[in-house]
Amino acid sequence: MVKSQGFIVCKTCWVLSNSTYIALGSNLGDSVSTLERAFVELQKLSVRPIQQSSLWRSTPVDCPPGSPDFINAVVELNPLEGETPESLLAKLQALEVKFGRNPKEVLNEPRPLDLDIIAFGGEIRETIQLTLPHPRWHQRRFVLEPLSEIAPKAILPGQSEPIIQLLSELDTTEVLVRL
Numbered sequence: 658m659v660k661s662q663g664f665i666v667c668k669t670c671w672v673l674s675n676s677t678y679i680a681l682g683s684n685l686g687d688s689v690s691t692l693e694r695a696f697v698e699l700q701k702l703s704v705r706p707i708q709q710s711s712l713w714r715s716t717p718v719d720c721p722p723g724s725p726d727f728i729n730a731v732v733e734l735n736p737l738e739g740e741t742p743e744s745l746l747a748k749l750q751a752l753e754v755k756f757g758r759n760p761k762e763v764l765n766e767p768r769p770l771d772l773d774i775i776a777f778g779g780e781i782r783e784t785i786q787l788t789l790p791h792p793r794w795h796q797r798r799f800v801l802e803p804l805s806e807i808a809p810k811a812i813l814p815g816q817s818e819p820i821i822q823l824l825s826e827l828d829t830t831e832v833l834v835r836l
Contacts, residue, residue, distance in 0.1 A: 677745065678775040678808070680791070680800050681730045684717065685769045688728035689836070691756060695770060696732065698752050702745065703734035710803030712836040718797060720765040728836070731775070731803040742777040746787050749774065775800060776813045790814050795823050798831040 679699060683691045692712060700707050710731045717724040736745055749772040756770035774787070775794045782789040790813050794800045801824040809821040816823065
């Protein structure tokens with residue numbers, strides 16, 4: 658791979674070097690409306706128009722028993738000048754609170770809005786606050802399906818295969834339906 662004019666280039670893939678991918682999920686309240694409103698808010702955090710996937714209904718993964726289905730999506734944005742992964746994380750957490758999310762009491766409990774940074778350009782981090790790329794994104798159909806709609810040939814940090822290939826090789830019982 659070669660970095661050229663803001664692009665990471667290889668024979669079969671390309672990724673804007675400042676592309677940031679955010680996974681959205683909701684399984685409390687009017688989840689479709691919540692994600693549509695979240696798209697508007699995420700646009701304010703990008704210097705260019707965001708790319709957004711379709712909405713997908715998915716079965717809960719690693720959630721408490723009886724958790725409702727999720728509505729999921731992914732967006733690609735180009736962060737504002739001077740934005741860092743940590744400053745973006747703080748803004749995303751503030752948006753979650755704005756949309757009614759309370760502090761976690763139970764791991765993966767139902768929530769009105771969940772925003773996860775999947776990748777922030779080529780950044781790699783492992784801190785108490787943030788791990789980049791997200792440690793399980795490539796194991797989750799609810800991330801890979803929508804991500805493959807907007808960046809099928811992207812190869813994210815830590816991977817050697819494009820998203821579309823990771824999706825085709827995924828072995829999971831998750832059920833997704835495009836809305």
